[in-house]
Amino acid sequence: MPPTFRFFTSLDTSATFLRGWLLLTGLLLWMDTAKVSAEDAKTYLDEVKPLLRERCYACHGALKQKGRLRLDTAQRILAAEVIANGELLARVTSQDPEKRMPHEGAPLKPAQIAILRRWIDAGTPAPENEAEEADPKSHWAFQRIERPPVPAGAFCNPVDAFLGAKQSGHSLKVQPEAERSILIRRASLDLTGLPPTEAQLTSQAPFEETVDRLLESPQYGERWGRHWMDVWRYSDWYGLGAQLRNSQKHLWHWRDWIVQSLNTDKGYDRMVEEMLAGDEIAPDDIDSVTGTGFLARNYYLFNRTTWLDDTIEHTAKAFLGLTMNCAKCHDHKYDPISQVDYYRFRAIFEPHQIRLDEIPGETDFEKDGLPRAYDDQPGAETFLHVRGDPAHPDKETKITPGVPAILAGFETPPRPVELPLSAWAPGARDFVRRDLLRAAETRLADAEQALKKAREARATPPPLQSAAAPASPEAPAAVITDAFDTARPELWTLEGPGWRYQGGSLAQLESTRDKQFARTKIAHPADFDLTLKFRTTGGGTYKSVGIRFDVSHDGSEANTVYASAHAPGPKVQIAHTKGNQTTYPSNGKIDRPIQLNRDHELGIRVRDRLINVTLNGEFLLAYTLPGRAPGGLLELFAFDATAEFDSLEVHPLPLAVALKDAGAPAKAGTTVDPAAALELAEARVAESETGLRSLQARIAADDAALLGKDSGAAKEAALLERKHAVAAARVELLTAEAGKVDAAMKALAAAEKNLQNSDTAHTPVRGSFKALETPEHTQAQYPATYAKVSTGRRTALARWITSRENPLTARVAVNHIWMRHFGEPLVETVFDFGLRAPKPEHADLLDYLAAELIDSGWSMKHLHRLLLTSRTWRRSSSNLGADPQTLAADPANHFYWRMAPRRMESEVLRDSLLQLGGQLDLQAGGPSLEAGGDSHRRSLYLKHSRDDQSLLLATFDDADILACYRRSESIVPQQALALSNSKLSLDTGRLLAGNIGPVSDDRAFALKAFSLVLCRAPTEEELTACLEFLKAVPKRDRLVHALLNHNDFVMIR
């Protein structure tokens, strides 16, 4: 009996198709050949060939023919005589690693060798007419994109025409269009990431107009910006403490560039070009240069190879769908990409570095700056790393920049780009100079103002009230001292989970706004002198660390002093709590930079209601407390912060110690001696004056240097800089702390001596901040100007990627866009269009859309419009009433006979909740916001990095910052907990119920709530359930909350 077989349609998955093909082959062999039984050929096809394919084809197949040997058909194996001469078995069984095959990876296992032996012993039975491995050049994705003809039929939209032809070919019956309100919701969520408003929901505008309106909305750029941020790996900077290690500060400029580019429908080609080479293509155009944030994101402080590996891998995956990363250590195992190709690709990026350019109006790079790429070392050489090991560069092989050879036919050689002055000498830009001069002038004006006041103070000395003297040697014994070396449960009550004794400190490890404290079990003296040493180590928004005193036993009364490292407004604050209400008086506050992980010493002296506060020896505040309570306790705390407390000492305050009166100026200096104050004010004026003059001279010297003139300006500037250094050293001396006076005197002497120096080199004005190449470098080591010529390598790459001839770029982009509208991509492996990606079922549709994208000027809005106005996209996502044959034939919906439901991405979910509750703040752009904060802005504006992640967003699968070509859509119980218990969903329920307003009867309310949350009317049954619920729980917000947890809410139906 011949083996039975059935004809396999292309409906089958590739695996079953392959099985079918094998059966078919077996059958034909059985019928055609007498000498080889189907059973024997089966051994070759089922066992030998897969083994050879897995372990040998990479070097001995269509890709490569090392030693001129090909093993991809039995005929070739036999022709090569490696079996006849025993070479094959000898090599795979050799004990000599030099001889043994395969060269890479583990040796073949005994069972695998046995397969080969068995086949050889059986006389190498094999099918005839065995097909060779296809030539890699013929791979579908490497063919030029040609627009296929649209199949004839009654379809206006090409998407429907291509799919309709297939559907009728397979006798599949499509589902009807979804109901209108569901469609409007789908369109709104797809294009803006926000649910429709009531007016939009009930609008009778034609659907095409709705799509156009949504595409014109600024929220479109935010929604699709987040999609592309996934693909292009957006991440805010992260590192350790203050040390930047990954990505760049202020990368939000690039995020805003993405959003803006999409909103203005900048061509996809232009976006790619600007991301890779905006600095070369339009060096004077800040918008184009901002695009290179794509490259800045890959910055890695510690290891240049890791940095460039990431750049190579994700440039290739994102734009080309090529896994070039697989060719780093050896030639690609599956694709025609050699290791040399990999390092030629690296050579394109080798010269580039990252820097922050000054933003007009802001001279502090900590506060703002534009992260961007530029060619720093045009001559930087690239070497192939043997086996991918950077310690073993192959100095013999010269690596020139270039794209993978197999697709290099339309490559154009790089042409060096002459940069304008503004690009290579950013310090010479007008606004940079203007901002620096303005800052220097303001400093001088402030110093002169202070001098005026000091002169007046000198004329009328204040009433005698001397500065707080240090505690006298005979100070009474400390009543509370703790160095926190070990736990002292007899002294402290620790409340809250985050307290630990570690490394000689008492640490609070969990940043929370919940009540947690270390409270003494004994009362402190009424009048006391307290010193607290601590470090703020991190935390959420406020990062407040400090101490409460006069704490009542129930904690409802207290006075407090704390330091807040809140980034926008760090300060030291006195506060008082009465009846659990805390007041933060503005005259009990002083702005001070509180740096993380720095040792701080907080000094507090209290006598009756008068309190003096010092920080690190500097007097900060004198203040009168509204009240005191005797017998209070002390409490250490960290609010929204983590901290380490090193020591606490509390002594009774000796009568001899004088406190500053609360009437004293809040911003007292380190001295109140009017003569000394005057001296300091004069020194500061001298310092800022020489500072301004030296800046002016440096600018003049810069100009002279740029014009190639030697006008003596540099000499003049250098001299003024030395004078400024002396003035600055004088200020340092006058403000030096007790222990540092000697050092300050020496520094001043050195500066004065340096006046004799005749060095004529001045310090050029810097308008940018280069990202450190390694942690050992400092900014001062880098020149203030950069190379005048950029290599043009990245431009050549970008133009090659966006060339009409490039077969990959438009296909890859279309596939990403399609997947985000239809739930499933046309090509399953969205970042790998290489040889392992089989030709997709809908290759014709993919090619048509790719051609359409290109021919529309790479307009993504055009593509969205085309897809959303298709009938395919508008179909119901339900199986209800589906044709049974269709269900049976295509249960996985490969032919798009219905719409695929998708879960909202985490950002869409959060934004939708905010919108429904009327809380959404639509302010666009700007610096990233604290991930754990209480901002109501759209989620793409929250910080997203390895160390900054919103808990709510993370629960619903936010983007993996390392690579996120496709989001996960998990369904886990934590999501149920988050949606039922989070403050956001509870608030939304309450606010939305309130916004629905005073609807008299429950029925009308339920109808409205259904419509707003799920965008559809309830069935009678559903309505009854809601009404029954409202009878049992007469709280309408609970009904809304239940709907927010409905599957139809989190799904895009």
Next chain:
Amino acid sequence: MNPETSFLASRRHFLHQAGLGFGGMALNSLLQAETRLPPSGKPHSTPKAKSVIWLFMRGGVSHMESFDPKPALNRYAGKTIEETPYADVLAPERFKDLRVVVVNDANGKTRNTIYPLQVGYQPRGQSGALVSDWFPHLGGCVDDLAIIRSMWTTDNNHGAQVQFHSGRHMLDPRVPTIGAWVNYGLGTLNENLPQFINMGPRFFDKRDGHYLGPAYDAVTLKIDPQKPLDFAKPEGNVTPEEQLLGLGLTNRLNRMAAKGYPGDAILEARIRSYELAYRMQTAVPDVIDFSGESEATKKLYGLDQQETRPFGEQLLAARRFVERGVRFIQIMHGDGAAGAWDQHSKLRENHSKLALQVDRPAAGLLQDLKQRGLLDDTIVVFATEFGRTPGSQGSDGRDHHPFGFSVWMAGGGIRGGIVHGATDELGFHAVEDPHYVTDVHATILRQLGLDPRALEVPGHKRLERDFGHPIEAILT
């Protein structure tokens, strides 16, 4: 085919996943169940163990001052390594596996001047294995431990923490961790609880599942009855009754909606996830409610002492999770970015303090598991990312040392009272039966009845080294 069965493949997948309790599912694979089905949830071979308690000391425990005492360090204290008879440990070819992330870092150097042992040691138990005096209670349990003194890794910085959990170096792509593989490979024994739990300060890679998906990440748990899990209780004013009725309404409406979406596996999974979530809300706080534990038990774990309580509570919770069928409980010890055990200085002061925090609870855990008959099918692992240098760093510290270090394993079919493998006389290189970190993973998977090769996911190639080899010598 009727609509109810049209999603047969994904329904099968769903039912499997629903059995996982917290396991959940990745939608992509759910819709394409035929191309990527996770494993069946059943072991591939007869399991010897059901659960794993994974104790990880972050920062790098000195192997010489814990489980691999080296008298030679006292003998040659103050001499350089070249001045000892063991100068060959510095031969360059012996460093070929090292891969450096942070070039020119101040740490992660070979330290050349021999630093003497900072603590005494003695033979313990019947086996007489040497354990330092900082671990007296664990020393008392030595006859239950298989001490492995020949671990090695390739990262000389704290990225080795990632490597110890995943087998891959910091410079490689991130891949699933051992806990994620166990979670992926095995079905749950209690669907009301998460099946992969993390307690304590996590290392800087905060995900476990990676290409398996976020459903295989560890669930973070705190010993805080008010908030053991994120979103464990309503962050607002909701009575338990209202909550129950509200969830009931959601579920009822979802079931009604199912009529409009016949055979919709996602909808069914959502309904199920809400049911599980509700049950977990009570089941998890129950586990960390120790009121039913005897005073003797609490004392065993050191709950009576401030120093030992935090770790002891986590370990007691771990035992209670094991009793309830949770597969993998991962407990990290040692705060800070690098980990508290990272003693570049003040080694004696800080290692002794940290050892005090973990010694009694860990020993208590072993005794408690044993007396309850749980040790037979529970594997306990005590590990760290690397050891510390035989030479001194500064005046009183030791640097990172990836070339040889110690871990121990116990229970779950692992032989007790044995010392396996060895470093050289100085404690420098693992010289006898050296084991890469994935050998620990392979040993665990073997005992749980899992074949790592059968867990492979198409499109995500694993290297030979990723699989490791079970350490046969320590298995019964």
